[in-house]
Amino acid sequence: MKRKAIFSLSFLLISIFLFQISTLMVLSEKTLETPIEIIDHEIELPVVNVLREFVLHFDSRNTYNSFVESYSPRLEFPGLKMVMLDDWLFNRPVLESIVGVKGVFDLTDSQFHFIEPTEDTEYIYSGLDGVKKTVQTKDMLNLQPLWSDGYKGAGTVLYDIDTGINIAHVDFTGRINFTLSKSFIETIYGFPTNNPSLDDTNGHGTHTAGTAAGAGIANPDYIGMAPEAEIIVARTEVLGDSGIPPASLLAAMDYAIILGKVDVLTYSISGGDREGISASEAAMTEIVESGVVVCCAVGNDDDYYYMTGAPASAPQTIGVAATAMSGSPAAFSNFGPTQDSYVKPDLAAPGTGIWSCYIGSSTAYASLDGTSMATPHIAGSSLVLVDALKELGIQYDAGLVKAALMKSASIALSGNYLSIGAGVPNINDALLAIQAATANASGFPVVLWALPEFPIQFYETLPQGFHGEFFIDSVSSTPQDDLAPVVSGNITSIVTLNTTPWTEPWTKNYYLSIDVPDAIAPGIYDGDITFETNGVTATTHLEITVVEGKGKILYSKKHTDYSFDFALGQYILPVGYLLQNGYALNEYKTWNITGERNEITDVLLSSYDCIWLADPFNIHYPNGYSNPYKIWPAHTSELETVLANEILAIQNFVAAGGGLLLDFLGETTENIGGLLKTTGMHVGTINDLLDPYGIVVSDNPYAFTETEIAKVITTHAITEGVKKVDHYGTTLSVTGDAQIIAEYDGEGTVAIYENSNGGRVVTMATNFILDTSGYQDQYHTDTNNELFCNNIFDWLLADEKIVVTHTEDDNGVSFEIKSIIPSATLTATLEYKAATTTTDTVNLVDVGGGDYTYRLDYGEEGIYKFWIESVEDKYLNQFVFDSTIPVVIDTGGWENYTVPEIGRIDFTVQDASSIIKSVSIKINGESVNYAGIGTRTITFSVFSSSFTEELNVLDIVAVDAADNKLETSYIIPLTEPESTSLPAIAVVLSLLSMAALVSIFRRKNR
Known part of the structure; x- marks a missing residue:
């Protein structure tokens, strides 16, 4: 019994001793664990049918009056023949069926913004000289001859819808009509409070009014174009992030007609353009048809095609671009055509460094840039022209003014018709053209203008097999007398003109189709389109060089509503690569030249080598609230849904050997009124299309704040010469024969598929590789996006597959x-x-x-x-x-667990047989930079500045091309470790335990 007790005591003492030893060892190591919190979000999804804000547009005064008498709309706009009401989304078909309704506009999510200046504002006060003076811009427009004859806008009325006006500015003294001017900042239009003041607190409205009609009293150098015109102010303002309430703008537009005395309207506000007519476009068209000259800024978004904003996109308005003082296009000024492919802008005017009236004092001026600054130049010049016509007793209307201004304009050598329209007008020449014009049977001056040449210079050389649809326009002062245009020359071998105009009355847009047969002889094809009215003619010259074609790709614009996804939009650079290499990229829009809806069919695809779906199948509010996303808005002009037979036709096309390219961002979310709204693409529909190929797109909302870099992970013809590409969007996974060729953070970003017939599919879960910035590697300088994109097209369109x-x-x-x-x-x-x-x-x-x-x-x-x-x-x-793992072959003479002799340690990791494809190097959990990824040897250094702990842990993970993995760690002490002495009690206990054991063994031996 005593022996057992002694043994037990000895065991206990030894255990205590070992525990203390282990405790010392544990305390000498760095703790690397980090707690992870997992949060599960659950979102309650409301029903799809929601209350919407609709505007109804009626075709006549009678049908408008009949509706208003029978119903009680929330707001009435009698001048525009429009009403605003709230109704359920699913009731839209009922609204569309009301007698006399020619347009139903859903404005629930619409945003309108003042076109803000592009640079910081410069301020001056009277007596100080600016670099660029409106007295100079006046001369660019050649207003002086009319001024000299006494035409400075007296007897004309300017209507300025903007942020108000500096009512105290001396340049407006005695010419603001305070009785008729009005603020549309009212609760009935969506503002939280009423504000009847006209006084400008922003500066934008004062600046535009000053350019159009400032008198230059404080400083003659900054005189406006029509310094004697009467000014009626329509004030509105931006409401937080929501923009200007649409009802406020419609009320201001309506008032222009109700007044019955406005000559010219200047408007530097944009809501963005979409295919089809919008409420603002319809409203501005009503104003023009009431007799008002409407001048609208095209916007400052960028110098790319298809960027003209609404309502400058409305054909009957004058869409104004900005130029530098040289007359060349301003870098920020939006290009045409419109989303409906109408030719815009119409005219241009100076818009850089424009000095005009401003807020802050009664003599303040400021210099601003923008199409907002260009537009009032045209508005003020139009007032001067109208003043002259009134004084001379010449009949006129808005169409005559526009036609004469465009006929007088000239274009700078560096410009083109889709950047600055007809160019900068010569106001004196415009008046002379009207005075010299023949008259029709009613005595009205006949002035006719047409584009001098085909406007899209990008399409001057085209491959065999090319198909494209465009608009050619003319502006006639006597539209009721216009004859059908006629095409002549051998250009008729490749173009067809629909002689029924799509827009009327004065500005007529004619649908032009270019169809280059696959077997037509290469060469130059040219000719003219001749327009005629009352014996007056104007011609548009067309000249296209046809080159040998190598293949054809169908670009389906009809399945996206991204305004910048036209062929010459954000993808203009890869489109240029295709055309320059003989590939015909044919844009397929919602409507064809005969006015019928286009549809993807087996027959259509049989003549193509590839189809490209860019950003397809957009989610539209409120269907973003439903999951899965299978509910399409049944009644909307904003979206052309994909049909089941179209998906089948594309799948049949790939099965037979065709190519398919998809690029998109996927789904994301944003908070709208406290509800989580899903926007982006219908991933469910994309996955339906991709189902036969084993490519699955994630429906998890992406949430990037900036563009990231994806790594190429597969050797393939597409990835040859490419190591990195950009990524911003969702992710994807694959099964079966599909392959992921690029990934970000371990998730697929680009996938490919190929079948035995040569059918090929490329799916890109981003569009940042193909857009203009990505294609030029502007997001990251070490990417290879251009080569990657070009390789994709070469692979998809290869002939001898x-x-x-x-x-x-x-x-x-x-x-x-x-x-x-x-x-x-x-x-x-x-x-x-x-x-x-x-x-x-x-x-x-x-x-x-x-x-x-x-x-x-x-x-x-x-x-x-x-x-x-x-x-x-x-x-x-x-x-x-390769069966060997990478190894650390050199540490620069340093040994593990010793203090470095110098302030850095140099490491080399090498693989004997293949390359090292991925590396993770961390010191105390912080990443360390390295060099050599994709080669056999990785090098890196750790510096003393990163030694933040007493014992610093260096973790190295390296994986080679055969997935052999090195995982190792090093300890780098901050100081030389001291010898650790055991506590005295531990020594005593250990001696006692050893003595006890000796005693036990002795007794045993007896």
């Missing part, structure tokens, strides 16, 4: 090769790479009918790259024979 399948075993790889065109000549090359590189041409085994085989037998460990080429196509793959 090569389809390869392979089976890999422990000893090598067996290949089965199919040439889609059996007569194509194939060459094969094998490259072996380890410490050195060797490259040899190898022979394929021809088994007949375009089929081949090849066996690659591994020899030494290393990387084997194998490629097969035809004239246009390339198969490329690599295989890694």
